[in-house]
Amino acid sequence: MKYAEEFRDPVAARAVLDEITKVVGEIGATADNPVHIMEICGGHTHAIFRYGLDKLTPEGIEFIHGPGCPVCVLPMSRVDECIELAERPEVIFTTFGDAMRVPGTQKSLMQAKADGADIRMVYSPLDALEIARRNPDREVVFFGLGFETTTPSTALSIQQAAREELGNFSVFCNHITVPPPIKALLDDPHMVLDGFVGPGHVSMVIGVHPYDFIAEDYGKPLVVAGFEPLDLLQSVLMVLEQIRDGRCEIENQYSRVVPEHGNAVSLAAIDDVYEARPSFEWRGLGEIDASGLRIRDTYAAFDAEEKFNIGYGAERRIVEEPEGCSCGAVMTGRMKPVACPQFGKGCTPEMPLGALMVSSEGACAAYYQYGGARAVEAAE
């Protein structure tokens, strides 16, 4: 337990770890017959590795890293479309910095920028709105990316653009939602999942009830968790206690931030601006029903797909993963990052082959960063 000292409150951390060990014993889980707990959120994946929670917890717990890193599940074809948009001479393409290094089939946004495209990293879609106000003779496109946590920001920005009649602002909407891929994973007969740790900041927006189906239809527990390491440990303990007691409920460990019914203003803005697409493509998971959002017709003037005839609004394109890339298998928990033949060789954070090595929230990047040389050696 040498890492436990890193916790702000090591005494509390040890107490929770002791309880986790006790409950794992009561369940009878072992290294050969572990309990499989999926942490959905990439931020949680990062925290698990940063604080070594996978090493601190007993061997009877197997963490499965979920699909909750938005740049990691972004198909290469979407990156290609971003670059097509960005290379139009009239376009200023604005994006969160996280998306800059995700490889497309030919290049990343970072490389397109080096080649001369006007691509600007922004902190907020509000920055993109301001760029549009200051550049009335240019088309400003914002790359709308992320789960329910970031969706309200683009919805509110589009509403603001509509109020101002800002005709040169549009959003290339690639927002996705958390519950549908969880359902897809639960429907996959190859997946073994005993419980979930849910993303706290997503539930801050949507509340806890969108997950009810996980307990009601699939009989699995889910605990919405905060981001401090102690939050994560407590949430894992709550999942384990449910498994031990034969319960399956949606519990809220992060109630100090997450209201049961979410944030009403955010939900109203999302509902006003967006509607579900029939299906959306996820890297590694394929097409998933009703898992992506599109801009409603009432806001079509602010929809880059409509304005530039690109993306899901236009022709569909299927792009194969790069040869040797196992992101899909890692994403679905069928392969550990170190088992990928490219891990640490053809794919590193400096020269990523797959998206999971790009973002600090990606499982491969987390293994590489915190496993260091040991992780690369293990892969050899």
Added chain:
Amino acid sequence: MCLGIPGQIVAVTDEARMMVMAEVSGVRREVNAACIAQGPLESLIGKWALIHVGFAMSEIDEDEAAKTLEALRGLGEAQETLEAMAAGDAALEGST
């Protein structure tokens, strides 16, 4: 971009657009307060909120703000967010 960062609201900048000034780890940044506003924006001055990509999304207390900031620093996310804010400011001028 997925994890919010705590900020303290210090002033109202544009009531019509629901904009307030927030101080995030010593850096001042204008953010939208529509999601946490209940009544006049002035009532938010001095309060803490979790800020996601320029939007105050949830009011939190000072202790929670301190804990969250510490957790974000541990993950390197606090520095990343501050750098993104600076990049956003530069993007307005045309350079990033």
